[in-house]
Each structure stands twice: as structure tokens, then as C-alpha cells.
Amino acid sequence: MDYTIQKQVDDDFDTAVERTTNALEDEGFGVLCDIDVQATFAEKLDEEFRRYRILGACNPQLAFEGLEDEIELGALLPCNVIVYETDDGGVTVSAVDPKQLVGITDNPDLDAISEEVADRFERMLDEL
DSSP: OOOEEEEEESSOHHHHHHHHHHHHHHTTOEEEEEEEHHHHHHHHHOOOOOOEEEEEEEOHHHHHHHHHHOGGGGGGOSEEEEEEEOTTSOEEEEEEOHHHHHHTTOOGGGHHHHHHHHHHHHHHHHHO
16 A cells, blocks of 8 residues: 655755755645654664654644544644655655545545645645
8 A cells, every 4th residue: 555655856865855845835834843863763773774854744724624623633643754865875755645644534524635735745746
């Protein structure tokens, strides 16, 4: 089962993170958290890992509408977007597929919201 939508980009890692953040903002998302997985593993586990960032993205209006329909939806928020170095030295940007994520709620009232988020993520990826 595919649970992400993704795109390999031609940017270097730092540029990809910056462009992804900007493209998310253009689609109405703020980045609520930015987790540097490489740094966390180095600090907490003394392990090396590829460059890998998790951006917790949230569109406040869509989150509000979703929570109005399904109060437990907050357990699935924010929507994660990841930027990581691939084994061949490239960079991939990947976002959770909101239709798959919200689908686990089995609440059809959320279908329109998940479609809207999916459309915005697709446009974000197209901008990269």
C-alpha cells in the first residue's frame, strides 16, 4: 500500500528543505515542527544516519474543519513531509498521503478535507 506521495528533486539537501518549506507556505501550511533525524540519532544513539528531516505541516483552517468533524483527528496531525538523502546521493521529498491517513478514521465527513490536503501537497511537490 502506498502511503506517501513523493518526488525526487535536483536540489541539494538544504535547498530542498528550504524550497519545501516555502512551497508548503504557498499552499497555506505552516511547519509546526522540524525534526532533524540525523542529529537526533547522533546525539541520542551515537549512530550515523543520512540527512533526514521531518517537517510537521499544518494548515490551520483545514485542521480546524477536520477537528470539528472528528475530534480524535488530532492524533494524526500534523501531516508529515520528509526530506531525505537517497542512497545514490539524490534528495527526495515525500508527504503522507492524506487520503490514506484520514481513511483510517472511516469518517466520510473528512473526505473533502483529505482531498483538499492531497491537492495542496501535489501542488507543493510540483513546485519543487
